[in-house]
Amino acid sequence: MFYRLKIGRGLIMWASALVAGAVVLDFASSYALYALVPDPTSICENDSWIPTVPELLWLVLTAVVAIAIAGPFALRLSRRFVQPIDSLASAIRRAAQGDLSARAAMTGRPFGEISGLLADYNALADRLERSDKDMAVWNAVIAHELRTPVTILRGRLQGLSDGVFEPHPELLRNLVRHVEGLSRLVEDLRVVSLAEGGHLRLDHAEVDLRHALQDVVQFIAPTMPAHPIAVHLPASPVMVRCDALRVRQALIALLDNARRHANPGTINVSLATRNASVDLVVEDAGPGVPAELLARLFDTFSRAGSPRAGADGGSGLGLAVVRSIAMAHHGRVTYHQGEGGAARFVVTLPVDSTLAG
Structure with a gap:
């Protein structure tokens, strides 16, 4: 030797x-x-x-x-x-x-x-070679995700300009939805990029997560008629020092993920407190995550390819955004298989993320 x-x-x-x-x-x-x-x-x-x-x-x-x-x-x-x-x-x-x-x-x-x-x-x-390949994939996927809504918007606006379409309310609402989708995609990309670079900044404040959760449910429930949302909250306030806007964004991403991929049925949203942390739980009606996807479930641009997703299968950024926001709070997000094959996502946040190591 x-x-x-x-x-x-x-x-x-x-x-x-x-x-x-x-x-x-x-x-x-x-x-x-x-x-x-x-x-x-x-x-x-x-x-x-x-x-x-x-x-x-x-x-x-x-x-x-x-x-x-x-x-x-x-x-x-x-x-x-x-x-x-x-x-x-x-x-x-x-x-x-x-x-x-x-x-x-x-x-x-x-x-x-x-x-x-x-x-x-x-x-x-x-690592450099993997980063270079990932960057190429990022560029290709981003171009693909942006091309469809931009093409639709350009076609509709051009049609309105040429008088092909009448500017009736339903058409305008459809255009607004596409713009909102683009805005969400851009924001998701920004969050993931900043988090991976360690530059995602949080605006910490004392927040009662019960109110934040109720606000999100009231906002998104009308867009999910096939997935009624059941909310289970503690009787006492659940105070956490966190960025309320980012926590809402993570919850919206989880609910939107369930809307796209879960079977029609009730989605249960709940809060559970521990000694120094809080669990935000979202559990759908199944069928759960395919075994081959578990290893890369929270990776960027990871998709299940479920038939239920249809043409609106999402960008593959939702769960990556949830992970980025959880990690920025010094927390984590985990997946568990619930009863009957339900998908159960748990976001664990420290009570004071500014002090967590």
């Missing part, structure tokens, strides 16, 4: 080994010179410190042998530095030129620190 030693220890051991070898070689060669020669006095001149010609020749021979022995070891040691660093430099150059698939190869049995450096760079390159 010598090759796994850290650079400092490795260099010390290599240098010590070479010095020890040189000392042993020096003593051995000196002993051989004077012990094997029949008359040692023939190659030295009394006590003179000036080497004689035979002694000089022997020193040169000893140095050549030492270099011949140390050379391969030094070459092997240098490879453990040069090869991995060359590989890393090559990978960095390729990445700088746009090839994010470039990786540093673990060649030359690198020391511990160098091996860690290569591993860290490869991990960084993996």
